Amino acid sequence: MTDPIIQLTGVSKKYGDFTAVDNLNLSVAKGEIFGLLGPNGAGKSTSILMMLGLTEPSAGEVMLGGINATTNPIEVKKKVGYLPEDVGFYTDRTGLENLVFTARLNGIKTDEARAKAKSLMERVGLSDEMNKKTGKYSKGMRQRLGLADVLIKNPEVIILDEPTSGIDPKGVQDFLNLIVELRNEHRISVLFSSHNLHQVQQVCDRVGIFVDGKLLAEGNMDALSKKLFTHGMYLIELGIDRQSVPEETVADAAWLSSVLKPLKGVQNIRQQNEVFLIECDSDLSPAIAKTVVANKLGLNFLNRKEYGLDAIYNRYFEGGLNND
Amino acid sequence: MIRTTHRSANAFWVLVNKEIADIIRSWKFIIMLALVVLTCMGSLYAALSDFSEVVKAGKSDDAFFFLKLFTHSDGTLPSFTVFVSFLGPLLGISMGFDSINQEQSRGTLSRILAQPVFRDYVLNAKFTAALVVLSILFAVLGLLVLGFGLIFIGIPPTAEEFLRIVIFSMVTTLYVAFWLNLAMLFSVKFSQAATSALAGISIWLFFTIFYPIVVNLIAKGISPERFINESHVVYFQRIIQNIMRLNPGQLFNDATTSLLMPSVRSLGPLTMEQMSGAIPGPLPLGQSLLLVWPQVTALIAGTVTFFAIAYTLFMRREVRSR
Numbered sequence: 001m002t003d004p005i006i007q008l009t010g011v012s013k014k015y016g017d018f019t020a021v022d023n024l025n026l027s028v029a030k031g032e033i034f035g036l037l038g039p040n041g042a043g044k045s046t047s048i049l050m051m052l053g054l055t056e057p058s059a060g061e062v063m064l065g066g067i068n069a070t071t072n073p074i075e076v077k078k079k080v081g082y083l084p085e086d087v088g089f090y091t092d093r094t095g096l097e098n099l100v101f102t103a104r105l106n107g108i109k110t111d112e113a114r115a116k117a118k119s120l121m122e123r124v125g126l127s128d129e130m131n132k133k134t135g136k137y138s139k140g141m142r143q144r145l146g147l148a149d150v151l152i153k154n155p156e157v158i159i160l161d162e163p164t165s166g167i168d169p170k171g172v173q174d175f176l177n178l179i180v181e182l183r184n185e186h187r188i189s190v191l192f193s194s195h196n197l198h199q200v201q202q203v204c205d206r207v208g209i210f211v212d213g214k215l216l217a218e219g220n221m222d223a224l225s226k227k228l229f230t231h232g233m234y235l236i237e238l239g240i241d242r243q244s245v246p247e248e249t250v251a252d253a254a255w256l257s258s259v260l261k262p263l264k265g266v267q268n269i270r271q272q273n274e275v276f277l278i279e280c281d282s283d284l285s286p287a288i289a290k291t292v293v294a295n296k297l298g299l300n301f302l303n304r305k306e307y308g309l310d311a312i313y314n315r316y317f318e319g320g321l322n323n324d
Numbered sequence: 325m326i327r328t329t330h331r332s333a334n335a336f337w338v339l340v341n342k343e344i345a346d347i348i349r350s351w352k353f354i355i356m357l358a359l360v361v362l363t364c365m366g367s368l369y370a371a372l373s374d375f376s377e378v379v380k381a382g383k384s385d386d387a388f389f390f391l392k393l394f395t396h397s398d399g400t401l402p403s404f405t406v407f408v409s410f411l412g413p414l415l416g417i418s419m420g421f422d423s424i425n426q427e428q429s430r431g432t433l434s435r436i437l438a439q440p441v442f443r444d445y446v447l448n449a450k451f452t453a454a455l456v457v458l459s460i461l462f463a464v465l466g467l468l469v470l471g472f473g474l475i476f477i478g479i480p481p482t483a484e485e486f487l488r489i490v491i492f493s494m495v496t497t498l499y500v501a502f503w504l505n506l507a508m509l510f511s512v513k514f515s516q517a518a519t520s521a522l523a524g525i526s527i528w529l530f531f532t533i534f535y536p537i538v539v540n541l542i543a544k545g546i547s548p549e550r551f552i553n554e555s556h557v558v559y560f561q562r563i564i565q566n567i568m569r570l571n572p573g574q575l576f577n578d579a580t581t582s583l584l585m586p587s588v589r590s591l592g593p594l595t596m597e598q599m600s601g602a603i604p605g606p607l608p609l610g611q612s613l614l615l616v617w618p619q620v621t622a623l624i625a626g627t628v629t630f631f632a633i634a635y636t637l638f639m640r641r642e643v644r645s646r
Contacts, residue, residue, distance in 0.1 A: 045644070045645075049642065049643075049644070052437075052438055054434070054437060054438075054642065054643050055642040055643075074440045074441075074442065075440075077438060077439060077440040077441075078440045080438075081438070082434075082435075082438035084431065084434050084435070084438075084645030085645055086431060086645060087431060087435060087645070088430040088431020088432040088433075088434075088435060088645075089430075089431075089432065089435075090346075090430070090432060091430065092349065101338070101342060102435070102439060104334075104335075104338040105335050105338055105339070105436070105439040105440070105441055106335075106439055106440060107334060107335065107440075149435070153439070161645070
C-alpha cells in the first residue's frame with residue numbers, strides 16, 4: 001500500500017501482566033473505510049487510544065499521516081477526529097454551543113465556527129435540534145452530533161469507536177449511510193471499530209478481525225470469509241434407514257465417515273439421536289445422497305443448512321478456532 | 325512557530341472561558357455565593373449597628389474605622405473574617421470537588437482530549453477559571469463592605485486602610501484557592517464526585533472542629549509544671565502555636581488578624597521586656613506584611629503542593645471514554 005494514513009508497526013500494550021494489544025500491524029489507506037471487527041475487550045479501544053496518543057504503547061510505533069502519535073499527539077489530533085463510544089456533551093449547553101466550543105479549541109474563530117457548526121448540524125440532520133440542550137438529545141441524536149463534532153475540524157482521518165452501539169436499527173442505518181456519504185464527499189479515511197459484523201460488512205472496504213489483542217486476518221469481506229470461515233459453511237443433516245444398515249455394523253459417526261470417505265470436503269461428522277450432522281465446506285448434499293444410495297443404504301432424511309457469516313462469526317468468536 | 329504558540333494559547337483561554345461560564349451557571353456556586361453574601365451582609369450589619377461603641381473607646385486602632393468593619397462583632401453574629409474563614413473552605417471545596425471526575429463521567433473529558441490541546445490545559449484552565457471567579461468575588465465583597473461603611477460612617481477610608489483591605493481580599497482568595505486545589509486533587513483521585521466531596525468536607529471538618537481538640541489534648545499532656553521560669557513558658561507556648569499552625573485555618577486567621585488589626589505586633593508570645601519601651605501605636609503596612617509573610621508562604625506552598633500532586637496524577641492517567 002502506498003503512503004498509508006494510519007500505520008501501526010509492531011504495537012503492543014501491556015497492563016501489568018495483561019497484554020491488551022499484542023504486536024499489532026495495521027495500515028489504512030487514504031479514503032478507505034477500514035473496519036476493526038472484534039468482540040468486546042479485544043483491545044480495539046486500546047489500539048484507538050494509542051493512535052490518538054491518549055495512552056502510550058509498550059512497544060512499537062504508531063504513525064498517523066506521517067506523524068508519530070506517541071511523541072507528537074497534538075499534531076496528530078489536528079488531523080484526526082475521534083468519536084468515542086457513547087460520546088458525552090455538556091448537557092446544559094445546546095448542540096450548537098457544544099460544536100462551537102470544539103471548533104474554538106481547534107483554533108477556528110467564533111464567527112466561522114458558528115457558520116460551520118450550523119451547516120454541519122444540517123448535514124447530520126439535526127437542524128431542528130440546533131438550539132436544544134444536549135441533555136435532551138436522544139442517544140441517536142447524540143451520536144449524530146458526535147459525528148458533526150468530529151467533522152468540524154476538517155479531519156483527514158476519523159476514528160469511530162463502536163459508534164452505533166445503543167442506537168435503534170433505523171438510526172444505525174442512517175448513521176452508516178452518513179459515514180459512507182461523508183467519506184465520498186470529503187475523501188476522508190475512516191477507521192470503524194465495531195463488534196457488529198453486518199454493519200462492518202455494509203460500510204467497510206477492508207476489515208481486520210481483532211481477537212484477544214491480535215489481528216487475526218485482514219482483507220476485504222469476501223477474501224476474509226474464505227480465509228477464516230473454512231469450517232462448517234454448510235451443515236447437512238442426514239437420516240439413514242436403520243433397516244438398511246448391515247447387521248454387524250454399528251451405525252455411528254465413525255462408520256459414516258468411512259462410508260463418505262470418497263467425498264472431498266467433508267469436515268466433521270457428528271451424530272445427534274438418529275440424525276447425522278455433516279459439516280462441509282461446499283454444498284455436498286447431492287453427492288452425499290448419491291454415495292448413500294450407492295452403498296445400498298436407505299435414505300430417509302436429508303436436509304441442508306447454510307450458515308451465514310453471522311452465525312459463523314458468532315461461533316468463531318465464542319469458541320475461537322477450536323477446529324484447527 | 326509563533327502561529328502555533330498563539331493558537332494553543334488561544335485554546336487555553338477558550339477552555340478558561342468555558343470553565344468560568346460553567347462555574348457561574350452552576351447551582352452549587354449560586355448557593356454558596358448566596359450563603360457567603362448573606363452571612364457577610366449579616367455580619368456587616370451587626371458590626372455597623374454597634375459601631376458607635378467601638379469608635380468611642382480610645383485605642384490605638386482608632387484610626388482604622390474601616391478595618392473594624394471586618395473584624396468587629398457585637399456578640400450576636402461572628403465577624404466578617406470569622407465567616408470567611410469558615411465558609412471559604414466550603415466554597416473552595418464546592419468549586420473543585422467534581423471538576424475532573426464530572427468531565428470523566430459525562431464523557432466530555434475524552435472529547436476535549438481528542439482535540440489538539442495539551443492535557444495540562446484542562447487542569448490549568450479549571451484552576452485559572454476558579455481563581456478568576458474567586459478573586460472577583462472577594463474583591464467585590466471587600467468593595468461592598470467599603471461602600472456600606474462609607475454610606476453609614478461618612479468618612480472615606482485612608483489609603484493604607486484601602487491597601488490593607490485589598491491585601492486581605494488577596495489572602496482570602498489564596499486561602500480559598502488552597503481548599504480548591506485540595507478538592508481538585510480529590511476530583512482527580514476519586515472517580516465518584518460524592519467520594520471526593522466527602523473527602524474534602526471531612527478534612528475541612530477535621531481542621532475546624534477536631535484539630536483544636538486534639539491540640540488541646542496534646543497541650544494538656546505536655547504542659548509544664550506550674551512554677552517554672554519564663555523562658556520555658558514561652559517555649560511551650562511556641563510549640564503549641566506551631567502545632568496549631570499546621571491548620572490552614574489558623575494560618576489564615578493569623579494573617580487576617582495582623583492585616584486588619586494594625587496594633588497586633590507579634591503573632592507569638594511577647595514578654596514584658598520586649599514590650600517595654602515600645603510606643604503603643606499601630607504597625608505600618610510594611611511591618612504587618614512582614615508579620616504575615618510566613619503564613620502566606622505556607623498557604624502558597626500548600627496550594628502548589630496539592631496542584632502538583634493533582635497534575636502528576638492527571639498527566640499519567642489513561643483517559644477512557646466513560
